[in-house]
Amino acid sequence: MNTPRTTLYRDKQNAKLMGVCSGIADYTGVNALWVRLGFLVLLFAGMGMILPVYFIAGLLLNKKPAHLYVDKQEEKYWQQVRQNPKRTVREVRGKFRDIDRRLAEVETFYVSSNPRLNAEIERLR
Structure with a gap:
């Protein structure tokens, strides 16, 4: 680093x-x-x-x-990285998990409201 x-x-x-x-x-x-x-x-x-x-x-x-x-904001982020890199990595992983969860919710909503898309996705699996 x-x-x-x-x-x-x-x-x-x-x-x-x-x-x-x-x-x-x-x-x-x-x-x-x-x-x-x-x-x-x-x-x-x-x-x-x-x-x-x-x-x-x-x-x-x-x-x-x-x-x-x-x-x-970027300056503050890098100061936190220098102070405690492991904590910063945990925070970034947490943010990515949150983004992943929200994206899955959007995907579920969109697929469930579109039966044709849902059928096509199921056919591909």
Whole structure:
């Protein structure tokens, strides 16, 4: 699952310094303010060891492509995929089951109201 939508990027559009915190926020779906506050807490609690990691990440991470997501709904979907892929797969399977069920209901209604079509389908079986 190594697509451009599941990769960590620097988000320069919402950046304050290099875009690392906003990139992490985009990747995880957490508000960028909380990621930045967490960075500051780690900065003061860890005696500044997080600062070189931040700058290295800023140099190594690629910039987020401008048109990575079509809309906010797609962005939210990919954030959920990154957070819990198994849950997302279950949700997609559930949606397909629901579509399958609804399609079967439509098919049953249409076939039952059309005796000629029903007879032809039975003849094919």
